Amino acid sequence: MSAKAETLLWVMQRASAAVLGLCVLVHLGTMIYAVRGGLTAAEILSRTRGSAAWLAFYTVFVLAISLHVPIGLRTVLGEWLGWRGAVRSGLLFLFALAMAFTGMRAVIGVYS
Amino acid sequence: MDPLKVRVWRGGAEGSFQHFVVPRHASQTVLDVVTYIQRVLDPTLAYRFACRVGMCGSCAMTVNGAARWTCRTHVDKVYQKESLELAPLRNLPVVRDLVTDMREFFDKWARARGSFQGTKTRADDFEKISPGSEKRKQVDAAIECIGCGVCYSSCDVVAANPDYLGPAALNRAWTLVKDERDVEGVERLRAVAGDAGCHSCHTHMSCTERCPKQLSPTAGIAGLKREVSLALLTSAL
Amino acid sequence: MRNLALVHRLSGLALAVFLPLHFWALGQALDGEARLESFLRWTDQPLVKASEWAVVLLLAIHLTGGMRILMIEFLPWRDWQKTLAAVAAAAALAIGLLFALSSTAHAQAWPHKPVRFVVPFPPGGATDISARLLAQKLSEIWGQTVVIDNRGGAGGGVGAVEAAHAAPDGYTFFFPSGSVVTANQHIYAKLNYDPEKDFVPVTNVVSGPQVLVVAANSPYKSVQQLIDAARAQPGRLTFGHAGIGSQTHLAAENFVNAAKINAVQVPYKGEGPSLVGLIAGDTTFAVTNVAAAMSHIQGGRLRALGVTSKGEFAQLPGVPPIAKTLPGFENTGWFGIMAPTGTPKEIIQKVYLDTKKALESSEMRARFYVLGLAPVGNSPEEMGAAMKKETALWARVVKERKIKVE
Secondary structure, eight states: OOHHHHHHHHHHHHHHHHHHHHHHHHHHHHHHHHHTTOOOHHHHHHHHTTOHHHHHHHHHHHHHHHHHHHHHHHHHHHHHSOOOHHHHHHHHHHHHHHHHHHHHHHHHHHHO | OOOEEEEEEEESSSEEEEEEEEOOOTTOBHHHHHHHIIIIIOTTOOOOOSSSSSSSOTTEEEETTEEEEGGGOBHHHHOBTTBEEEEOOTTSOEEETTEEOOHHHHHHHHHTTOSOOOOOOTTSOOOOOOTTSHHHHHHHHHTTOOOOOHHHHHOHHHHHOTTOOOHHHHHHHHHHHTOTTOOOTHHHHHHHOSTTTGGGOOOOOHHHHHOTTOOOHHHHHHHHHHHHHHHHHTTOO | OHHHHHHHHHHHHHHHHHHHHHHHHHHHHTSSHHHHHHHHHHHTSHHHHHHHHHHHHHHHHHHHHHHHHHHHHHSOOOOHHHHHHHHHHHHHHHHHHHHHHHHHHHHHTOOSSOEEEEESSOTTSHHHHHHHHHHHHHHHHHTSOEEEEEOOOGGGHHHHHHHHTSOSSSSEEEOOBHHHHHTHHHHBSSOSSOHHHHEEEEEEEEEEEEEEEEETTOSOOSHHHHHHHHHHSTTTOEEEESSTTSHHHHHHHHHHHHHTOOOEEEEOSSHHHHHHHHHHTSSSEEEEEHHHHHHHHHTTSEEEEEESSSSOOTTSTTOOBGGGTSTTOOOEEEEEEEEETTOOHHHHHHHHHHHHHHHHSHHHHHHHHTTTOEEOOOOHHHHHHHHHHHHHHHHHHHHHHTOOBO
16 A cells, blocks of 8 residues: 555544544433433434434444544554455455444434 | 572574573673673673663663663663573564674665755755754654664564564654755655554554663654654645 | 553454444334334343443543544653553543443433332222323333232322332332322321321322213203202212222312212222212212223213313313303312332432323323323422422311311
């Protein structure tokens, strides 16, 4: 991979990390708040259905995770398993797609 | 005082630890111990040293698991539970006994473009650089490296990734990136970016922890990360 | 630092395993409200809850390690101590978050076994019906059975004593009709329980008016006719009720007092039995809860003459309010939950909120509607204030009607 591509991956990793730091705090905070006094499906859905704000938030969250996790795994696969090159890149790309797909499925499920 | 029980690596990549018993003195350094073994007990022991006073870095080796300068390590500091273990520096091929092949260490230095590139000649006037300027302070904080290899030997990423340029080479590259007189510019940034370069540093900070000159290659590498990212974002890379 | 970095990497790997599963599971669960509800109930299991905690811990660890890296890389710190201080600060933040979580976990751990509702009347009456309806829904929400324990007698007093002596651990609640806790203390010379000291309000579940009923073959076809007959034969007409001090007793006394007639009260051991007696012709009339009377009215065994609500009552169209004959007359019965004094506040809050939630479901609203009951679901404070007002009202009626039990 070229210096440019490597640097881009690093930048995306750090940027997604910063975004995720915030998202995780918001998500956990929301969970604490929502679970007070018990949690029902009706309660969750009444908050999220048709809410553009939650849709936007969780979309950003899911996409950031789909970037951050595969790039992080890339280092571990390289250092601990010695995987390099196209095999590693291909697998991780598929993994990123899978996470984005399943994640967005859940986000749409909570929105509509 | 009770004599010292010392285990010393003998052989190359394959080999074993040999036991020696060495008389103990007050204010004795590990280099003193190695010297005694070679001069008195076993002349076939191979080891490196030069200045003996903590200036050249030649005597670096692994003492009780940690890379150190043996001339600057007092026995009192490291002799615990009646054992002193001496081995060659890690992450480098072993020539024999306590001597390693440092070629790869310096080759990586060159690959990181760790040499100064200037444009002025002796006919030109001096470059006037204020020692108090931010850039120069950053350079000064990292410039004192004497290439002893202790950081390289202590780095987990060097151990895991054979291509990784290592803390010393990257630290030197950093001093040049920050040197206003240097003109290598973006070529050097390209050389230090990527899997083999600064992006593989995971801030374990073993280099900073072990550097006998109290340098922080971690800080220099972090600086390189920032510089490279900036170059990418300004389309210079 | 090496060990921190290793822990950061391992926590990252663990999260990399957890997250795809989390996404997939949620995608499956969000296939509709019912599926999501059962998924949420599955997560109530202690093992799942424990692993949720593990994930939070992993996140805290990974975030802390990540913050350390970001700080070293973007803030040109050279100092060891500074880096460690930053890591410590980040760790403190994570721990603070965990602490906040743990204080809610305390309430979430409840209930871990079945919950008992003590109903102080036999089965079949409005109190019992209301309690069972709510219990069914709460059982679904909590994933634990809510058991109804019927203890009739002494106008609700037997059940009250039982509930008052129960351990205030959130596993026994009292489900009375209003009068048991707002009127009995004025009626009975000696009460084995103190409605104000032994119980704390949780929430008023449902309320509804009563209905003045006579047997289907009764000669009286309107409230006025009944009143006229009572005036013509003082002391001859009788009314049955669920027991001295019960809502049906007091509602009837309220009516009799307002109509200024002389009718004799006949106590039964509950609302169900009192209506059976009315149908059989043992008594003349009753002022009873719509819930208990509805099936008899619809089955043609009882005739409704008037409702005790201010205006017409939707569930009994065509039945005029008694206020039409006796201007200003109104009586409302209610059924609610109280807890033995000492029950933890978080549990009380949870029961109130979950009851409120349960009452919002369209299914519950529909089922209570046909019983002539409207959901209330007010807060413990609101219920307490309303009870204070009501007990003052009954103090007056009991005095005027000279209702007394030795």
